[in-house]
Amino acid sequence: MVIGSHGQGNDSQPTGSSVNRPSPRSYPPIPKMGLNRDNAMMIKDEASGSPECLPDEAVPHPVCQVVLGVTGGIAVYKAAEVVRRLRQQELAVQVVMTEAARSFVHPLTFQALSGRAVRYALLDESAEAGMGHIELARWAQQVLVAPASADFMARLAGGHADDLLTTLCLATEAPVVLCPAMNRVMWRHEATQANRRILQARGVRLIGPDSGAQACGEMGEGRMVSTEEIVHAATAHYHGALAGCTVLLTAGPTREAIDPVRYITNRSSGKMGYAMARAALEAGAEVILISGPSLLEPPWGVQQVAVESAAEMCEAVMDHVKRCQIFIGAAAVADYTPVQAAIHKLKKASQEWQLSLQRTADIIGALGSQRAAGAPGPFLVGFAAETQYLETHARDKLQRKHLDLLIANPVNQRGLGFDSNDNEARCFWPGGECAFPRQGKQQLARRLIVLVAQLYHKAHQLQSAARPSVS
Numbered sequence: 001m002v003i004g005s006h007g008q009g010n011d012s013q014p015t016g017s018s019v020n021r022p023s024p025r026s027y028p029p030i031p032k033m034g035l036n037r038d039n040a041m042m043i044k045d046e047a048s049g050s051p052e053c054l055p056d057e058a059v060p061h062p063v064c065q066v067v068l069g070v071t072g073g074i075a076v077y078k079a080a081e082v083v084r085r086l087r088q089q090e091l092a093v094q095v096v097m098t099e100a101a102r103s104f105v106h107p108l109t110f111q112a113l114s115g116r117a118v119r120y121a122l123l124d125e126s127a128e129a130g131m132g133h134i135e136l137a138r139w140a141q142q143v144l145v146a147p148a149s150a151d152f153m154a155r156l157a158g159g160h161a162d163d164l165l166t167t168l169c170l171a172t173e174a175p176v177v178l179c180p181a182m183n184r185v186m187w188r189h190e191a192t193q194a195n196r197r198i199l200q201a202r203g204v205r206l207i208g209p210d211s212g213a214q215a216c217g218e219m220g221e222g223r224m225v226s227t228e229e230i231v232h233a234a235t236a237h238y239h240g241a242l243a244g245c246t247v248l249l250t251a252g253p254t255r256e257a258i259d260p261v262r263y264i265t266n267r268s269s270g271k272m273g274y275a276m277a278r279a280a281l282e283a284g285a286e287v288i289l290i291s292g293p294s295l296l297e298p299p300w301g302v303q304q305v306a307v308e309s310a311a312e313m314c315e316a317v318m319d320h321v322k323r324c325q326i327f328i329g330a331a332a333v334a335d336y337t338p339v340q341a342a343i344h345k346l347k348k349a350s351q352e353w354q355l356s357l358q359r360t361a362d363i364i365g366a367l368g369s370q371r372a373a374g375a376p377g378p379f380l381v382g383f384a385a386e387t388q389y390l391e392t393h394a395r396d397k398l399q400r401k402h403l404d405l406l407i408a409n410p411v412n413q414r415g416l417g418f419d420s421n422d423n424e425a426r427c428f429w430p431g432g433e434c435a436f437p438r439q440g441k442q443q444l445a446r447r448l449i450v451l452v453a454q455l456y457h458k459a460h461q462l463q464s465a466a467r468p469s470v471s
């Protein structure tokens with residue numbers, strides 16, 4: 001435990017807002033692709049002995065014909081790498097560039113990498129005789145726009161059809177995925193945010209933007225997500241896997257008051273929980289994020305409930321849990337709280353000071369017990385941060401708390417776990433396990449959400465099959 005005091009920077013957070021959810025999409029039947037070797041290692045199903053234990057039918061199939069839209073921005077150079085990586089995964093990639101994008105990089109680069117002539121003219125005589133914009137719109141199984149500039153988002157939101165890319169997006173029935181990239185002030189501008197909301201409400205998926213150093217020299221939100229994340233989003237068994245589901249998440253630490261200025265807390269930053277919230281949102285879920293004190297901005301589109309103590313977190317969870325199908329406990333909830341918080345600041349007196357603590361309620365444990373006793377309840381995903389005997393502790397928590405999935409993270413290595421940007425995970429569920437190697441938390445969260453969706457859909461199918469049919 002860490003004993004901290006107020007005034008160290010972790011102030012209260014704004015309440016997030018919810019947005020209209022996109023309607024679930026269906027995907028065309030296309031060839032199956034296996035799990036990428038980097039996505040999940042060591043998948044093992046003890047019940048069936050099969051190396052790939054999760055039902056492929058449970059989530060939609062990946063796409064294999066991608067139109068990659070490239071709009072004008074310094075991040076254009078990263079799009080070239082995206083093409084190369086998509087081609088390595090044997091996806092057919094047709095690049096469509098806007099005029100501004102061609103000012104940054106010559107189309108020849110994309111032609112060489114994709115093996116196809118780049119398209120940019122709306123009224124192109126040769127193309128209209130062959131693959132015109134409507135045929136291109138039909139050919140696409142996914143339209144991925146990376147980078148997506150503020151201007152492109154505005155034109156798409158406005159329904160413009162004055163160049164090939166906007167026209168294609170209007171004419172296609174394939175999912176449209178945008179990877180925004182722009183200066184942080186432009187991203188935060190109400191006009192851009194209004195366009196984002198319009199696009200999301202229409203079913204357009206946004207990946208990112210990320211936060212960090214920007215090409216313009218500023219720091220903030222607006223950077224295009226990494227090539228790896230874009231490629232993963234375009235290829236994984238992922239799209240809309242949680243459409244129609246409400247996911248309730250806890251994240252961050254809790255603060256247990258000793259007196260008005262002192263409290264007990266832990267090293268959790270909330271990064272993993274917030275990354276899970278963002279990944280669930282991207283997978284089409286409605287997300288309610290109950291967060292302890294964290295410096296992080298809640299991802300756009302999640303409904304955030306800010307709490308401080310374990311008791312407040314417990315109360316907020318119980319208030320919202322009936323609405324959700326999946327509960328993910330990513331918070332590092334304090335296990336103990338002072339028996340009584342002093343009303344006034346305690347004054348130092350003797351050399352030693354004994355503080356009486358009592359156990360907090362085990363939130364996820366209580367949900368698990370209720371379900372084990374026969375009450376209806378959500379699919380339960382717990383996290384465990386361990387410094388030793390990771391598997392033993394993880395399996396114990398899975399069983400004792402009646403969970404459907406337990407995600408265990410080692411936190412005894414430098415640069416992993418609490419307050420760091422990377423994590424690795426070993427996942428255990430009744431009858432199976434898998435492991436994800438060290439990677440960025442957001443990337444890992446997206447992969448974990450794939451697993452959550454697969455197990456959730458599998459459990460759902462089993463439940464429906466067990467239910468007596470009504471004749």
Ligand code: C5P
Binds near residue numbers: 250332361362365381
């Ligand atoms: O027992 P332990 O705290 O290691 O269990 C971790 C899991 O239990 C996490 O999913 C955490 O969010 C959850 N938990 C909880 N309520 C508590 C303590 C932990 O929901 N009071």
